[in-house]
Amino acid sequence: MTRVPPLTQPATGRRSRGGTLTDRLVDARVPRDLHAFIAGLPKAELHVHHVGSASPRIVSALAARHPDSKVPTDPEALVDYFTFTDFAHFIDVYLSVVDLIRTPEDVRLLTYEVARDLARQQVRYAELTITPFSSTRRGIEAGAFMAAIEDARKAAEAEFGTVLRWCFDIPGEAGLEAAEETALLATDDRVRPEGLVSFGLGGPEIGVPRPQFKPYFDRAIAAGLHSVPHAGETTGPETVWDALTHLRAERIGHGTSSARDPKLLAHLAEHRIPLEVCPTSNIATRAVRTIDEHPIKEFAKAGVVVTINSDDPPMFGTDLNNEYAVAARLLDLDERGLADLAKNAVDASFLDEPGKARIAAEIDTYTADWLAP
Numbered sequence: 001m002t003r004v005p006p007l008t009q010p011a012t013g014r015r016s017r018g019g020t021l022t023d024r025l026v027d028a029r030v031p032r033d034l035h036a037f038i039a040g041l042p043k044a045e046l047h048v049h050h051v052g053s054a055s056p057r058i059v060s061a062l063a064a065r066h067p068d069s070k071v072p073t074d075p076e077a078l079v080d081y082f083t084f085t086d087f088a089h090f091i092d093v094y095l096s097v098v099d100l101i102r103t104p105e106d107v108r109l110l111t112y113e114v115a116r117d118l119a120r121q122q123v124r125y126a127e128l129t130i131t132p133f134s135s136t137r138r139g140i141e142a143g144a145f146m147a148a149i150e151d152a153r154k155a156a157e158a159e160f161g162t163v164l165r166w167c168f169d170i171p172g173e174a175g176l177e178a179a180e181e182t183a184l185l186a187t188d189d190r191v192r193p194e195g196l197v198s199f200g201l202g203g204p205e206i207g208v209p210r211p212q213f214k215p216y217f218d219r220a221i222a223a224g225l226h227s228v229p230h231a232g233e234t235t236g237p238e239t240v241w242d243a244l245t246h247l248r249a250e251r252i253g254h255g256t257s258s259a260r261d262p263k264l265l266a267h268l269a270e271h272r273i274p275l276e277v278c279p280t281s282n283i284a285t286r287a288v289r290t291i292d293e294h295p296i297k298e299f300a301k302a303g304v305v306v307t308i309n310s311d312d313p314p315m316f317g318t319d320l321n322n323e324y325a326v327a328a329r330l331l332d333l334d335e336r337g338l339a340d341l342a343k344n345a346v347d348a349s350f351l352d353e354p355g356k357a358r359i360a361a362e363i364d365t366y367t368a369d370w371l372a373p
């Protein structure tokens, strides 16, 4: 088994041309003590991609295993490699990292190491979005794939105390063949993994209408899975409406363009449909021009339930803690406001009620201790 050394540097602040990647994405005008509060705050992460969570040390380990890949092995070179001109470029680079995952052992290593990185940030619970189609079409046998993620999930919970659950997503651009395969893997009792809780849809939205995926979401929902498609990340609010109407979305991945439709905001608020907001991702993929123009404030003002997430953290030079710091600045939050934001994610998660209550109580105790004179 390839060993991956424990992380010695934070995921942020790596040097590149024109400053660090983080400098370019986020101006960190958040007081140090708030950063320290966030670092220790127990959290839930609801929108983070499996392959997109591969840190430079994990990518380097995988690239060293597969030297024919075009992905750089040097973590420094990865900073430039992970600088995107637009969403299509991001997906190209993303798929080159997908190409590094070739064996069940690669899958296990990635999953286990991602859990280690989450635990380091005091993430108690994470729903990891996995695209099984990308692995099965590259020749990994479905049963071996499921065994690898489940083995890593159990080891991570035992060793790091972080509970993992899965969201299987359709890579929409790969078409209905991908939808069929993903629905099958998510609903067939012979392969469906124990940790699976939800069904999603990712990839580019332009030219990939949501309604065509309705039959696959219907099957997944009938099998007891929750519906959590990406929508309104790279297209307008009509895609969010489509996700609500046709895919019966219970949460929306990103939903960034919802801010352009007051009726949609009112609907999301009234029905308490949370948005999985990933601020730095939206800048890195150029869905939003600058962090100060991010619509998170409009969401909060309209009463929409907002959760904070990291999407593909190393690819965007961020991590969940940094996303909370960005949110603190954009929403002008203090410790209590940040604790409420963390509790939004716990509430909006698909964890069972006792599990939710446990993390919420931990957040309250941590916050009370921090603020005690």
Ligand SMILES: Nc1ncnc2c1ncn2[C@@H]1O[C@H](CCC(=O)c2cccc(C(=O)O)c2)[C@@H](O)[C@H]1O
Pocket: 049, 052, 091, 094, 095, 098, 129, 130, 131, 133, 134, 135, 137, 169, 170, 171, 172, 173, 174, 201, 202, 203, 204, 230, 233, 281, 285, 311, 312
């Ligand atoms: N911000 C994001 N917004 C949306 N999605 C995101 C984001 N971040 C990561 N993803 C992931 O990208 C995948 C895309 C994979 C894809 O398009 C594709 C197309 C054709 C063939 C294949 C293949 O594997 O052969 C794959 C999605 O399924 C999703 O899990």
Ligand SMILES: [Zn+2]
Pocket: 047, 049, 202, 230, 253, 311
């Ligand atoms: Zn995403």
